[in-house]
Amino acid sequence: MNTISPTTTAKRQLTYEVISGGSGLFLALFMWGHMVLVGSILTGERGFNWLATMLEDYYIAQPTVAAILLLFVVHAVLASRKIPAQLRERRKMLELSKGLNRSGREKVPSASQFSPFHPHTESLLWIWQVRTGMIILVLGSFHIILLGMDVLTELFGTRVGIEAVTTMERVQAGLWLPYAILLVCVEFHASIGLYRLATKWGAGAMLSRTAIHHIERVLLWFFLGLGVVVLLVLAGVIPPPLAFLLGGGS
Amino acid sequence: MSGSLLSTDVLVIGGGLAGERCAIEAAAAGHNVLILSLVPPRRSHSCAAQGGMQASLGNCVKADGDNPTLHFLDTVRGSDWGADQEVARIFAEEAQIAVRELAHFGVPWTRVRGGKNSYFIKGERVEIEESIENDGLIMHRDFGGTAKWRACYAAAGTGHAVLYAVDSEVVRLGVEVRDRTEAVELIHDGSRCWGAVARCLRTGEHYPILAKATVIATGGYGRIYGQFTTNATINEGMGAAIALNTGVVPLGNMEAVQFHPTGLIPSGILLTEGCRGDGGYLLNRDLHRFMVELEPHKQELASRDVVSRHMAQQMRDGKGVETPYGPHLWLDIRHLGEEHVTTKLREVFDITRDFVGLHPAHDLIPVRPTQHYSMGGVRVNKDGEAYNLAGLYAAGEAACWDMHGFNRLGGNSLAETIVAGRIVGRTVAAHAEGFSLDAKTGLAFGATRHAESRAEDWLGRSGDGPSVYELRDAMATTMMDKVGIFRTGEELQEGVDELRTLLGECDRAVLRSKAPGMNPELTFALRLKNMMRLALVTTEGALARTESRGAHYRTDYPLRNDAEWLNRTLVRWSVDAPEPNYSYEPVGLIDLPPGHRGYGSDERIELTMSVEEYNADVDEKQREHGKLETVDPIGTRIQWGAWEQAV
Amino acid sequence: MTAKTTQAGRRLRFEIFRYNPEDPESTPHMQTFELDETPYMSIFIALNEIREKQDPSLQFDFACRAAICGSCGMMVNGRPSLGCRTLTSDLPDVIKLHPLPVFKLIGDLSVDTGTWFREMVEKTEGWIHAQEAFDPDAQETRMDDDTAAAIYENDRCIECGCCVASCGAANVNEDFLGPAGLNRVARFAMDPRDERSDADWFEVVSNQDGVFGCIGLMACHDICPKELPLLEVYGYLRRKALSSAMSKRG
Numbered sequence A: 001m002n003t004i005s006p007t008t009t010a011k012r013q014l015t016y017e018v019i020s021g022g023s024g025l026f027l028a029l030f031m032w033g034h035m036v037l038v039g040s041i042l043t044g045e046r047g048f049n050w051l052a053t054m055l056e057d058y059y060i061a062q063p064t065v066a067a068i069l070l071l072f073v074v075h076a077v078l079a080s081r082k083i084p085a086q087l088r089e090r091r092k093m094l095e096l097s098k099g100l101n102r103s104g105r106e107k108v109p110s111a112s113q114f115s116p117f118h119p120h121t122e123s124l125l126w127i128w129q130v131r132t133g134m135i136i137l138v139l140g141s142f143h144i145i146l147l148g149m150d151v152l153t154e155l156f157g158t159r160v161g162i163e164a165v166t167t168m169e170r171v172q173a174g175l176w177l178p179y180a181i182l183l184v185c186v187e188f189h190a191s192i193g194l195y196r197l198a199t200k201w202g203a204g205a206m207l208s209r210t211a212i213h214h215i216e217r218v219l220l221w222f223f224l225g226l227g228v229v230v231l232l233v234l235a236g237v238i239p240p241p242l243a244f245l246l247g248g249g250s
Numbered sequence B: 001m002s003g004s005l006l007s008t009d010v011l012v013i014g015g016g017l018a019g020e021r022c023a024i025e026a027a028a029a030g031h032n033v034l035i036l037s038l039v040p041p042r043r044s045h046s047c048a049a050q051g052g053m054q055a056s057l058g059n060c061v062k063a064d065g066d067n068p069t070l071h072f073l074d075t076v077r078g079s080d081w082g083a084d085q086e087v088a089r090i091f092a093e094e095a096q097i098a099v100r101e102l103a104h105f106g107v108p109w110t111r112v113r114g115g116k117n118s119y120f121i122k123g124e125r126v127e128i129e130e131s132i133e134n135d136g137l138i139m140h141r142d143f144g145g146t147a148k149w150r151a152c153y154a155a156a157g158t159g160h161a162v163l164y165a166v167d168s169e170v171v172r173l174g175v176e177v178r179d180r181t182e183a184v185e186l187i188h189d190g191s192r193c194w195g196a197v198a199r200c201l202r203t204g205e206h207y208p209i210l211a212k213a214t215v216i217a218t219g220g221y222g223r224i225y226g227q228f229t230t231n232a233t234i235n236e237g238m239g240a241a242i243a244l245n246t247g248v249v250p251l252g253n254m255e256a257v258q259f260h261p262t263g264l265i266p267s268g269i270l271l272t273e274g275c276r277g278d279g280g281y282l283l284n285r286d287l288h289r290f291m292v293e294l295e296p297h298k299q300e301l302a303s304r305d306v307v308s309r310h311m312a313q314q315m316r317d318g319k320g321v322e323t324p325y326g327p328h329l330w331l332d333i334r335h336l337g338e339e340h341v342t343t344k345l346r347e348v349f350d351i352t353r354d355f356v357g358l359h360p361a362h363d364l365i366p367v368r369p370t371q372h373y374s375m376g377g378v379r380v381n382k383d384g385e386a387y388n389l390a391g392l393y394a395a396g397e398a399a400c401w402d403m404h405g406f407n408r409l410g411g412n413s414l415a416e417t418i419v420a421g422r423i424v425g426r427t428v429a430a431h432a433e434g435f436s437l438d439a440k441t442g443l444a445f446g447a448t449r450h451a452e453s454r455a456e457d458w459l460g461r462s463g464d465g466p467s468v469y470e471l472r473d474a475m476a477t478t479m480m481d482k483v484g485i486f487r488t489g490e491e492l493q494e495g496v497d498e499l500r501t502l503l504g505e506c507d508r509a510v511l512r513s514k515a516p517g518m519n520p521e522l523t524f525a526l527r528l529k530n531m532m533r534l535a536l537v538t539t540e541g542a543l544a545r546t547e548s549r550g551a552h553y554r555t556d557y558p559l560r561n562d563a564e565w566l567n568r569t570l571v572r573w574s575v576d577a578p579e580p581n582y583s584y585e586p587v588g589l590i591d592l593p594p595g596h597r598g599y600g601s602d603e604r605i606e607l608t609m610s611v612e613e614y615n616a617d618v619d620e621k622q623r624e625h626g627k628l629e630t631v632d633p634i635g636t637r638i639q640w641g642a643w644e645q646a647v
Numbered sequence C: 001m002t003a004k005t006t007q008a009g010r011r012l013r014f015e016i017f018r019y020n021p022e023d024p025e026s027t028p029h030m031q032t033f034e035l036d037e038t039p040y041m042s043i044f045i046a047l048n049e050i051r052e053k054q055d056p057s058l059q060f061d062f063a064c065r066a067a068i069c070g071s072c073g074m075m076v077n078g079r080p081s082l083g084c085r086t087l088t089s090d091l092p093d094v095i096k097l098h099p100l101p102v103f104k105l106i107g108d109l110s111v112d113t114g115t116w117f118r119e120m121v122e123k124t125e126g127w128i129h130a131q132e133a134f135d136p137d138a139q140e141t142r143m144d145d146d147t148a149a150a151i152y153e154n155d156r157c158i159e160c161g162c163c164v165a166s167c168g169a170a171n172v173n174e175d176f177l178g179p180a181g182l183n184r185v186a187r188f189a190m191d192p193r194d195e196r197s198d199a200d201w202f203e204v205v206s207n208q209d210g211v212f213g214c215i216g217l218m219a220c221h222d223i224c225p226k227e228l229p230l231l232e233v234y235g236y237l238r239r240k241a242l243s244s245a246m247s248k249r250g
């Protein structure tokens, strides 16, 4: 195969781009859904177990785990194409982004109201997106495999499947730390990713960039806050705040 | 340290609109074309023109009935009858084609919107119904000194849009451009031009370029006024200078220099006339609105030259605000309000915001009258071929083709660059054949060595002479103070004396830096004497011309004098000659007899002979002054008397 | 208040990158100059002042000094800016100047943007592709004024290179068309006079050197001194790539 038509290449490139962005989008949407599901712990162990059992009994959980794992890998592979291969290049990007981010932060009393020197943050955020992506890759893979075993085997607890007791036990035993890191990384990575995705494909024609940025910020803090509360409940630091809904705790 | 020799069919010196349009024509005809430019072509000063480009398409209601004859009339009147009327006629006819061709090249001209439109006319909002039939044709806007709305424009960036479209064609045709390259000397044998010596502004290296035809399209020379100009820093007039240095090619009407009242301080950036058109005031140091007393009738809206003159007087009388950059006055548009200033005068808002950090709705704007356009330049015949030196051509602001005479109308110069570029390109394409360049190598290397020796001379000097920048500043001050907006014999004489002294100083000046490579100081030093020579012939030309015509205003000779001065100044000055040589040729054949311009003073000294008598020996006299044979004989393009139906 | 005639008399410190490749003895280094601030001082005025009074060998580029020719792009305190329209009053006491990255260095602050942009125009064939020759006797072809205005909006780019220099992706992928290049593509793609088909554009745009080389850093958009709507350009090109691929399939 020594001649590839340019159109074929262009089409393949487009496909990659769509899959890379699309997988990011799906993962982000999944993470919100995931947060709501795990959030069932806020109503107490009963609610959590009921939901888990339901998803497993109807065979929703098992294929989801497989699908998400696949999406996760695909996204990681395609998205990492954009990360510069050489250290020198990555350093260059970092220096540049830092400079742009610093520019205009210094207070200049004589500056006019029109000064063009405004800090630009998005470039630096991209670098953080890569960094968080790497962390997610490690911690996320671990987590998915762990849950995969939960869902499919009898390895932990007394029954096949996700169970509040085991979950809380292992979180309290120390998993709270990787989860906390993963949580922050995922929320940050996903929200900035969505913001980027929206501007890249031209949502700016409908919504101003500031508006998209605001939406992104609101989502970030909402899900981050929710995640923290969930994690605190899982870690047993606070009691489930919505327990009254189901009439009591365990 | 000279590089190897290059040769080409057509060498175009200058990558502005005139040069590039000319190159396109020659390249399309199959010639090998090479363009030299100080900067990448798109950075040429043509990109600075915002206003528009005149062409009598007559597409909107306010342009209805417009035609080339009306355009011709406005141009000749604008020139104060200093123009060559045949050239003005050719120009007016071909400007239409030029603009339409640019649309074909991709210029996003602003278009007519059929139906109701709301315009700002002299500060008032006016509703006008454009015909649906003309919807989508090229729109016009109003400019000073024209009978109709005639300026075609691309929003607020006409020059930019036109230059980008034209340069795109240059790239499409694969024309080679050497940017950061300066032509420093013409290669010639006294009767024919064979190319130029180039200096690379990356390495400082000199090398010869042999060409069958050479075109000078280097733009204006406003920088002889130092920073007191709206022109770019690269408009130093080197094209005109290298032509002058040959000693055979004359420059025409160098004393015809246009000023604009409102250049921004400190940089000289142009602020549009619209500021005053919409009701802005001029204030002096005491925040006093001086124009009301001085011109009770028209106040700030008197013509450009009148306003500039009063402003200069205020500053001389110590009523200017002193700054490290010299004195200035204030432009006040605060009373127009935030809304007006940020919408209708948006460019003004942007410029004041970006360059002085002020908000024109809240702050005063520092301004002063500023050099704006050079009507004079390399004198050429109607085909664009230089006097006396075959194979040398000139186009655009660098040339004195001469459709502007003593005052060019706004919007006519962009149109000139394209029209002249087309015409010169055509002539060049027809002429750049049948020469062998082989025999000229000796000539080429001789000229190159000469150019190199100038650089070596600079680098070899030592001691503590003045710096080149000091001399430049002194020249600029002299030019602005003595050869500015209004002129008197006495001051011009002082100017001449000062410039002659400065010219002598040039030979004493020393470089502070001997850095290898292009060496910015050396690069400027090599231009300095050339600029001074241009400044001197401008000043002496102005001193000799004892009348007032167009932009040349003598307070001691306030009247236009058609009896004695209906002519064009020509100056020749070889590098080695101690003195410039001035002579005067007829302006050209006259179709529209000298009369009142329709604005300004009607008083003048009339022509003493009849137009027929004047015309009788124009051709012969111009030939005596060095005019070369044209493709069509003189006068063939004039439409005799066509103007009569129009007035 | 009437007007500002003076600003606080500051002594400014310029730290300027110096390197003259034509001089075998020169090595890249920073050099410091001091200057008293004058009213309305811009980087243009300051650099000329330094060159004329302190170091005549200093190289930099200005032509129009009015923010219209695009000659004077340079890094001002880490941010690509037009030197001519950057006022020192908007800057802190220490002003660091570097040449624009990405472009070939000519000397000190001077870089070769001209060659880069000419190659970009050649690569994108940035001219009107029309079959029919110009007819000097015909009236101009009509165009809707809104279309003309839209083209003009993208035609306003002054090729200063600030966006390219600010773009992390362009800094590490030298084949990337870059923000200004993509903008040029959009300018011709939307011009009804240009007869190139969607399929032609698809090949130019749909790859890692085209619009997919953009990873949504948004620095270009924030930095462009002409405030070009660059993000909208990428959205437009991405959607165009997508729709042209879909329409060919259908």
Ligand SMILES: Cc1cc2nc3c(=O)[nH]c(=O)nc-3n(C[C@H](O)[C@H](O)[C@H](O)COP(=O)(O)OP(=O)(O)OC[C@H]3O[C@@H](n4cnc5c(N)ncnc54)[C@H](O)[C@@H]3O)c2cc1C
Binding pocket: B013, B014, B015, B016, B017, B018, B019, B036, B037, B038, B039, B041, B044, B045, B046, B047, B048, B049, B050, B051, B052, B053, B054, B158, B159, B181, B182, B183, B184, B217, B218, B219, B220, B230, B231, B232, B234, B235, B237, B238, B239, B270, B372, B373, B395, B396, B397, B398, B410, B411, B412, B413, B414, B415, B417
């Ligand atoms: C602020 C401003 C606004 C204007 N607005 C308008 C307007 O609205 N309408 C209008 O009609 N006119 C306007 N003008 C006038 C008009 O823009 C110019 O007259 C016209 O663009 C000149 O074009 P040109 O091709 O002759 O020269 P330029 O565009 O100046 O090009 C000169 C070229 O020559 C090159 N060059 C110079 N010397 C050398 C050398 N020694 N060796 C090699 N190359 C050299 C330069 O690099 C450049 O490429 C305006 C002028 C100014 C200053």
Ligand code: HEM
Binding pocket: A020, A021, A022, A023, A024, A025, A026, A027, A028, A029, A031, A072, A075, A076, A079, A080, A082, A083, A129, A130, A133, A134, A136, A137, A140, A186, A189, A190, A192, A193, A194, A196, A197, A200, C215, C216
């Ligand atoms: C649950 C996990 C993840 C979610 C929700 C997620 C989400 C997203 C989203 C929405 C985008 C924007 C896509 C685009 O702009 O085209 C994105 C981009 C990116 N992601 Fe992820 N991602 C996840 C995991 C990962 C992992 C594991 C990596 C591993 C390296 C990674 C690396 C990247 C990179 C580098 C980008 C930028 C790609 C670009 O700009 O084109 N992500 N991600």
Ligand code: HEM
Binding pocket: A034, A035, A038, A061, A064, A065, A066, A068, A069, A072, A136, A140, A143, A144, A147, A162, A167, A179, A180, A182, A183, A184, A186, A226, A227, A228, A230, A231
């Ligand atoms: C594949 C399907 C997934 C399932 C079934 C799943 C399920 C769960 C469960 C049950 C918990 C509770 C803790 C535990 O039992 O260990 C949890 C927590 C968590 N999961 Fe997942 N998960 C999945 C995928 C992911 C992915 C892809 C990520 C991110 C990359 C992720 C990030 C987290 C985080 C951050 C927590 C901590 C909870 C919080 O603080 O809100 N999960 N998940």
Ligand code: SF4
Binding pocket: C156, C157, C158, C159, C160, C161, C162, C163, C164, C179, C180, C183, C223, C224, C225, C226, C227, C228
């Ligand atoms: S897009 Fe803006 S920043 Fe980029 S080259 Fe054009 S004008 Fe400069």
Ligand code: F3S
Binding pocket: C166, C167, C168, C169, C170, C178, C179, C213, C214, C215, C216, C217, C218, C219, C220, C221
């Ligand atoms: S900075 Fe570069 S990555 Fe894209 S959004 Fe602008 S081109």
Ligand code: FES
Binding pocket: C061, C062, C063, C064, C065, C066, C067, C068, C069, C070, C071, C072, C073, C082, C083, C084, C085
């Ligand atoms: S000098 Fe022209 S843009 Fe700054």
